[in-house]
Amino acid sequence: xxxxxxxxxxxxxxxxxxxxxxxxxxxxxxxxxxxxxxxxxxxxxxxxxxxxxxxxxxxxxxxxxxxxxxxxxxxxxxxxxxxxxxxxxxxxxxxxxxxxxxxxxxxxxxxxxxxxxxxxxxxxxxxxxxxxxxxxxxxxxxxxxxxxxxxxxxxxxxxxxxxxxxxxxxxxxxxxxxxxxxxxxxxxxxxxxxxxxxxxxxxxxxxxxxxxxxxxxxxxxxxxxxxxxxxxxxxxxxxxxxxxxxxxxxxxxxxxxxxxxxxxxxxxxxxxxxxxxxxxxxxxxxxxxxxxxxxxxxxxxxxxxxxxxxxxxxxxxxxxxxxxxxxxxxxxxxxxxxxxxxxxxxxxxxxxxxxxxxxxxxxxxxxxxxxxxxxxxxxxxxxxxxxxxxxxxxxxxxxxxxxxxxxxxxxxxxxxxxxxxxxxxxxxxxxxxxxxxxxxxxxxxxxxxxxxxxxxxx
Amino acid sequence: xxxxxxxxxxxxxxxxxxxxxxxxxxxxxxxxxxxxxxxxxxxxxxxxxxxxxxxxxxxxxxxxxxxxxxxxxxxxxxxxxxxxxxxxxxxxxxxxxxxxxxxxxxxxxxxxxxxxxxxxxxxxxxxxxxxxxxxxxxxxxxxxxxxxxxxxxxxxxxxxxxxxxxxxxxxxxxxxxxxxxxxxxxxxxxxxxxxxxxxxxxxxxxxxxxxxxxxxxxxxxxxxxxxxxxxxxxxxxxxxxxxxxxxxxxxxxxxxxxxxxxxxxxx
Numbered sequence: 257x258x259x260x261x262x263x264x265x266x267x268x269x270x271x272x273x274x275x276x277x278x279x280x281x282x283x284x285x286x287x288x289x290x291x292x293x294x295x296x297x298x299x300x301x302x303x304x305x306x307x308x309x310x311x312x313x314x315x316x317x318x319x320x321x322x323x324x325x326x327x328x329x330x331x332x333x334x335x336x337x338x339x340x341x342x343x344x345x346x347x348x349x350x351x352x353x354x355x356x357x358x359x360x361x362x363x364x365x366x367x368x369x370x371x372x373x374x375x376x377x378x379x380x381x382x383x384x385x386x387x388x389x390x391x392x393x394x395x396x397x398x399x400x401x402x403x404x405x406x407x408x409x410x411x412x413x414x415x416x417x418x419x420x421x422x423x424x425x426x427x428x429x430x431x432x433x434x435x436x437x438x439x440x441x442x443x444x445x446x447x448x449x450x451x452x453x454x455x456x457x458x459x460x461x462x463x464x465x466x467x468x469x470x471x472x473x474x475x476x477x478x479x480x481x482x483x484x485x486x487x488x489x490x491x492x493x494x495x496x497x498x499x500x501x502x503x504x505x506x507x508x509x510x511x512x513x514x515x516x517x518x519x520x521x522x523x524x525x526x527x528x529x530x531x532x533x534x535x536x537x538x539x540x541x542x543x544x545x546x547x548x549x550x551x552x553x554x555x556x557x558x559x560x561x562x563x564x565x566x567x568x569x570x571x572x573x574x575x576x577x578x579x580x581x582x583x584x585x586x587x588x589x590x591x592x593x594x595x596x597x598x599x600x601x602x603x604x605x606x607x608x609x610x611x612x613x614x615x616x617x618x619x620x621x622x623x624x625x626x627x628x629x630x631x632x633x634x635x636x637x638x639x640x641x642x643x644x645x646x647x648x649x650x651x652x653x654x655x656x657x658x659x660x661x662x663x664x665x666x667x668x669x670x671x672x673x674x675x676x677x678x679x680x681x682x683x684x685x686x687x688x689x690x691x692x693x694x695x696x697x698x699x700x701x702x703x704x705x706x707x708x709x710x711x712x713x714x
Numbered sequence: 715x716x717x718x719x720x721x722x723x724x725x726x727x728x729x730x731x732x733x734x735x736x737x738x739x740x741x742x743x744x745x746x747x748x749x750x751x752x753x754x755x756x757x758x759x760x761x762x763x764x765x766x767x768x769x770x771x772x773x774x775x776x777x778x779x780x781x782x783x784x785x786x787x788x789x790x791x792x793x794x795x796x797x798x799x800x801x802x803x804x805x806x807x808x809x810x811x812x813x814x815x816x817x818x819x820x821x822x823x824x825x826x827x828x829x830x831x832x833x834x835x836x837x838x839x840x841x842x843x844x845x846x847x848x849x850x851x852x853x854x855x856x857x858x859x860x861x862x863x864x865x866x867x868x869x870x871x872x873x874x875x876x877x878x879x880x881x882x883x884x885x886x887x888x889x890x891x892x893x894x895x896x897x898x899x900x901x902x903x904x905x906x907x908x909x910x911x912x913x914x915x916x917x918x919x920x921x922x923x924x925x926x927x928x929x930x931x932x933x934x935x936x937x938x939x940x941x942x943x944x945x946x947x948x949x950x951x952x953x954x955x956x957x958x959x960x961x962x963x964x965x966x967x968x969x970x971x972x973x974x975x976x977x978x979x980x981x
Contacts, residue, residue, distance in 0.1 A: 276931075294922065294925050296745075296747065296750075296921075296922045297745075297769075297772055297775075298775075299769075299771060299772070338922075341775050341776070341778070341779040342778070342779050342782045342783065343775060343778050343779065344778060344782075345782050366782065366783055366784075
């Protein structure tokens with residue numbers, strides 16, 4: 257073929273292995289990856305695992321982890337979002353079998369009209385089933401239902417060395433426990449059987465109660481645990497000396513209203529089009545936001561019937577809200593402080609308030625005493641506090657280190673799904689049994705987070 | 715252990731589909747990236763579907779998924795659409811097991827790297843065969859049937875790549891362009907019989923077929939493209955659908971670039 261070499265030498269639109277930047281929800285750290293696999297079918301996964309170098313892969317879902325636990329710097333990701341089929345559903349029991357890339361949003365869309373809801377949900381519905389298992393996510397009903405992992409009955413797990421392995425309480429139970437909260441390191445989840453929860457309809461009987469001290473928050477929590485399935489509190493991060501917040505609690509309403517499909521649909525709001533300029537977020541604007549948020553909700557005190565998306569997913573109504581924090585991104589800080597150590601929680605709030613780097617979203621929740629579903633599950637009895645901080649370099653990291661000291665002294669723990677910077681020492685303190693998890697790691701899997709917190713000892 | 719059931723509430727057509735004439739849809743190429751999303755939206759509307767693709771295993775997964783998502787019925791047929799010898803059997807199955815289908819969507823295709831098609835005549839011919847020759851052969855069966863029944867809609871996914879021969883993908887483009895011409899003629903032929911023929915010209919879409927291309931991240935979301943397609947199937951209009959819509963304007967501009975300049979452009 258004449259002219260062939262000329263054609264070949266020209267710039268082609270095809271490239272072998274592009275270096276791709278994938279960001280987690282916090283948009284920090286900014287990490288480049290060697291290659292992103294995008295299997296569309298479960299039958300393609302074994303070949304991806306087989307062909308990979310040891311420690312080179314990590315499954316990736318909707319990227320709602322905040323830090324680097326869903327990233328794999330300089331290596332490869334398996335984007336599981338196209339593995340999004342629902343493979344079976346038992347109408348009489350509410351047991352659903354789905355692939356790992358199915359999102360909570362999708363599950364709700366399909367099953368809420370049939371009277372079923374996700375058993376446990378985080379504050380966004382844009383997470384995959386695989387990600388929810390890998391991080392053993394919790395929600396506003398932790399005191400009643402435990403973590404998401406507690407509702408996973410069986411999984412099919414692609415392992416690079418022994419194929420597709422079924423794991424349940426009866427079979428490979430230890431591998432199931434390792435995979436729940438296992439940060440994607442035990443293999444690629446092919447499918448999972450999830451026990452959905454019966455509900456009457458898309459409505460929540462919600463109640464809003466302002467509070468003015470940590471003790472009042474704890475009283476509200478204790479009082480609510482028996483009567484309310486869901487509870488969570490928002491904290492004004494600037495009212496340091498006279499702490500204040502809003503306590504939200506609710507139950508699924510018995511009202512059905514199932515004649516119109518639109519009532520099951522989550523509302524889609526505006527979308528932040530690009531990263532906001534960093535100067536827009538400063539102590540004054542954040543203080544003003546916190547104050548306004550408090551005033552608005554304090555005025556609406558009382559009970560009301562609200563749609564599920566407004567109750568569970570207020571932030572989902574602003575798409576890409578993470579761009580609010582500007583180009584440098586932001587860091588989440590979620591810790592749990594053991595039961596009874598109220599002083600430590602106060603100290604954390606105080607240190608943050610004094611720093612002037614307050615956060616939009618201070619969230620408080622009292623965890624229940626359900627036994628951990630996974631080997632590396634984060635929730636444990638105590639108070640969990642979640643804060644976010646715009647990334648402003650060294651001074652942000654310094655503040656978080658000073659919070660670390662409080663957490664570690666109190667015998668608490670940090671949540672890997674939110675973390676981009678905890679030290680190996682704090683990880684060890686948070687998860688003292690992590691070494692017993694190591695044998696379950698798939699030899700082809702690794703992550704930026706894992707390499708960082710184990711310092712290569714994993 | 716699992717049972718697959720269609721819930722009664724999901725099989726009722728919703729407000730958008732209440733007056734639709736689209737009830738029974740044949741999908742030729744059910745495992746293609748765009749078809750996957752189209753099928754979901756059709757299932758949500760409570761349609762009946764016949765899915766044709768190669769892998770029986772993947773078809774079975776799709777069948778389960780689409781039934782749970784609200785399809786009234788899902789038939790599957792494992793066949794190699796590019797193999798013309800199998801076309802009789804495909805058409806027979808549709809006639810026998812999917813009586814009275816009203817919509818046919820041809821959604822399969824192949825995209826080798828342009829470079830392979832330049833350096834291997836076998837690859838070139840295969841690209842032309844899959845995207846053009848086999849597609850026209852298969853369409854002939856279904857066109858004949860709909861024409862005879864004087865009803866229905868035939869929709870074919872071609873590509874904006876077929877609107878002008880470009881350096882970077884003229885082999886794929888010429889096959890899809892030829893298919894667009896064929897479908898255009900078919901539209902005119904079936905018009906007197908009241909059969910609507912729709913040419914669907916997607917711009918680049920994020921699917922498995924295009925993952926290897928540069929800038930794949932900037933390509934259109936398949937869900938959005940599928941919404942446009944489903945809307946066109948429902949309304950049986952327009953004759954030629956560009957999706958996302960902006961591609962109609964882009965291609966109008968591209969077609970007006972003089973050849974002397976166009977030949978120097980590397981895209």
